[in-house]
Amino acid sequence: MRANALISQSSLQHNLSVVQKKSTKAKIVAIIKANGYGHQLDLITPLIKHCDMLGVSTLTEAVQLRKKTHNPILLLSGVYSSAELKLAITLKCHIVIHNTEQIKLINCSQQMVNIWIKIDTGMHRLGLSTEQYYQSLEKLQNNPQVNIICIMSHFSCADEVDNPINNTQLNAFNAITDNTIARSMANSAAILSQKNALFDFVRPGIMLYGVSPFGKVDTKLKPVMKFSAPIISIKTIQAGESVGYGATWTSSKKTKIAIIAVGYGDGYPRGAKNGTPVLIKNVLCPLVGRVSMDFICVDISTIKVKIGEMVVLWGSAQLRVETIAEYSNTIAYTLLTGISNRVNFSKTI
Ligand SMILES: *Cc1c(COP(=O)(O)O)cnc(C)c1O
Numbered sequence: 001m002r003a004n005a006l007i008s009q010s011s012l013q014h015n016l017s018v019v020q021k022k023s024t025k026a027k028i029v030a031i032i033k034a035n036g037y038g039h040q041l042d043l044i045t046p047l048i049k050h051c052d053m054l055g056v057s058t059l060t061e062a063v064q065l066r067k068k069t070h071n072p073i074l075l076l077s078g079v080y081s082s083a084e085l086k087l088a089i090t091l092k093c094h095i096v097i098h099n100t101e102q103i104k105l106i107n108c109s110q111q112m113v114n115i116w117i118k119i120d121t122g123m124h125r126l127g128l129s130t131e132q133y134y135q136s137l138e139k140l141q142n143n144p145q146v147n148i149i150c151i152m153s154h155f156s157c158a159d160e161v162d163n164p165i166n167n168t169q170l171n172a173f174n175a176i177t178d179n180t181i182a183r184s185m186a187n188s189a190a191i192l193s194q195k196n197a198l199f200d201f202v203r204p205g206i207m208l209y210g211v212s213p214f215g216k217v218d219t220k221l222k223p224v225m226k227f228s229a230p231i232i233s234i235k236t237i238q239a240g241e242s243v244g245y246g247a248t249w250t251s252s253k254k255t256k257i258a259i260i261a262v263g264y265g266d267g268y269p270r271g272a273k274n275g276t277p278v279l280i281k282n283v284l285c286p287l288v289g290r291v292s293m294d295f296i297c298v299d300i301s302t303i304k305v306k307i308g309e310m311v312v313l314w315g316s317a318q319l320r321v322e323t324i325a326e327y328s329n330t331i332a333y334t335l336l337t338g339i340s341n342r343v344n345f346s347k348t349i
Pocket residue numbers: 031033076154186187188189203204205206207213
């Protein structure tokens with residue numbers, strides 16, 4: 001009896017349709033880096049089948065993905081050697097170029113290569129500066145081996161809808177680019193909140209998995225991953241007795257405790273506070289004591305339940321991963337990508 005994750009195909013399809021409705025004119029690059037945000041490449045077929053392109057971070061991820069699809073793959077981190085460049089071309093990747101070293105590599109390419117040029121509009125992580133972009137564009141355009149597909153940039157604060165940095169970045173992008181080359185700027189948060197940032201390609205990630213980029217639950221999106229685990233022991237403790245490592249929680253009255261077979265070794269966050277909800281027989285019950293590697297403990301005084309009952313840790317209508325992220329002082333992205341390979345995955349309609 002162990003933790004498992006069920007991946008819903010119809011919820012993926014539904015969330016994809018939300019993206020389509022928000023950005024009717026743009027093509028969709030489904031971002032499926034980090035093993036489909038932890039959902040497993042094998043189980044996210046609707047995304048792999050029904051999107052215009054698929055985005056991954058690393059070349060290793062592109063190698064894995066190429067076994068499953070003929071769709072174009074956008075390689076977000078780009079390549080770092082001529083060997084990597086060759087492999088990326090063999091895999092039919094569109095390669096993101098974000099620094100001048102990569103421009104040198106590309107300009108020496110012996111084979112036709114599709115590139116996306118990433119410019120830095122204010123995030124100051126990846127991307128060419130405006131000067132670097134202007135200095136290199138003409139040479140790339142005149143290189144017969146280079147096919148420039150798109151100019152892209154990335155928001156630093158799109159999850160804060162009213163942050164003025166969003167407009168600053170969008171204005172910078174519009175000032176540097178025009179509609180002679182396709183453009184791409186929007187991640188999930190921008191797709192949901194910045195109508196003027198949709199351009200020609202949108203790059204949804206987290207929203208495809210049914211999770212709001214804004215931290216608060218968005219009921220238009222349907223959770224794709226349902227993370228569950230069984231109750232493997234039940235006991236009653238007396239007032240004044242504590243539970244778990246460090247004895248960080250002590251009961252004030254006689255309390256019935258369920259021990260559930262999930263812990264940080266499975267990807268349940270160790271930072272989850274006392275009171276973090278766990279859904280048992282449709283009742284939200286509070287976590288008590290520290291999360292350990294293999295187990296969590298939950299106060300089930302208010303319900304009748306037996307050993308073997310499966311409980312929901314996140315991913316149902318009543319208990320979404322955004323809530324667990326909030327109780328654990330983190331973001332849903334880390335929880336989804338943090339599920340370990342001890343967890344058994346399967347798919348459902
Ligand atoms: C990860 C990533 C995205 C997707 O971001 P979400 O917030 O998950 O929608 C889009 N663009 C780039 C460049 C990324 O690295």
